[in-house]
Amino acid sequence: MSPALVEAFGFAAALLTTISFLPQVVRIWRRKQAEDISLPAFSAFTLGVACWLTYGLLLGKWPLIVANVPTLILAASVLCLTLRYRRRRER
Amino acid sequence: MSPALVEAFGFAAALLTTISFLPQVVRIWRRKQAEDISLPAFSAFTLGVACWLTYGLLLGKWPLIVANVPTLILAASVLCLTLRYRRRRER
Numbered sequence: 136m137s138p139a140l141v142e143a144f145g146f147a148a149a150l151l152t153t154i155s156f157l158p159q160v161v162r163i164w165r166r167k168q169a170e171d172i173s174l175p176a177f178s179a180f181t182l183g184v185a186c187w188l189t190y191g192l193l194l195g196k197w198p199l200i201v202a203n204v205p206t207l208i209l210a211a212s213v214l215c216l217t218l219r220y221r222r223r224r225e226r
Numbered sequence: 227m228s229p230a231l232v233e234a235f236g237f238a239a240a241l242l243t244t245i246s247f248l249p250q251v252v253r254i255w256r257r258k259q260a261e262d263i264s265l266p267a268f269s270a271f272t273l274g275v276a277c278w279l280t281y282g283l284l285l286g287k288w289p290l291i292v293a294n295v296p297t298l299i300l301a302a303s304v305l306c307l308t309l310r311y312r313r314r315r316e317r
Contacts, residue, residue, distance in 0.1 A: 136284060144281040151274025159267035171262035176250035183242025190235040193227060 149202050156209040160216065169217040177217060181210040240293050247300040251307065260308040268308060272301040 163169045184207045191199025254260045275298045282290025 141281065141284045144277050144284060148274050148277030148281055151270050151277060153274075155270035155274055156264075156267050158270070159264040162264040162267070163262065166262065169262050171254065171257065171260050173247075173250040173253040176247050176253070179242050179246035179249070183239050183244075183246055186235050186239035186242060190232065190239055193232045193235060 149198075153202050153206050154209075156206070156213055160209055160212045163213065163216040163220065167220055167223075169220045172213065172217045174214070174217060174221075177210060177214045181207065181214050184210050240289075244293050244297050245300070247297070247304055251300055251303045254304065254307040254311065258311055258314075260311045263304065263308045265305070265308060265312075268301060268305045272298065272305050275301050 163172070184203050187199060188203040188207055191197075191203060254263070275294055278290060279294040279298055282288075282294060
């Protein structure tokens with residue numbers, strides 16, 4: 136396989152996993168509910184992405200930094216919205 | 227910062243993002259509902275992780291392969307369970 140095609144897989148992978156949780160943020164925001172979202176799952180994912188970002192910053196590796204900043208914002212948004220709408224329903 | 231501590235961040239990041247969706251699979255499985263899960267989000271995430279795995283296989287890079295196989299299984303499980311419980315409710 137051509138090296139360009141191999142790199143295309145890496146680029147598609149980075150793009151898809153970086154922006155994938157945007158529709159999840161939009162869904163929770165619109166429907167104002169998040170009962171089916173697992174808080175431990177998005178807590179672990181957010182912490183993991185924060186570790187990737189820290190790793191990238193410590194190594195000074197721009198691809199790690201650039202790929203993980205949007206993912207961290209989206210993962211933390213899912214987490215915050217889930218906490219917000221769970222609490223609201225419990226009142 | 228010591229190189230060992232830097233690598234510890236990378237290891238923690240890989241471990242957390244690899245296993246993070248296990249509690250999400252368990253939550254959907256136990257409650258038999260997934261209305262709040264975004265299908266476009268988990269479709270994009272599953273496809274992205276499949277691209278990471280393909281990229282790892284094409285490059286022959288074991289860390290990419292080992293880290294992405296469990297994530298792909300978990301992401302695909304969230305997707306399949308979401309489709310299953312959505313369809314069941316629509317009947």
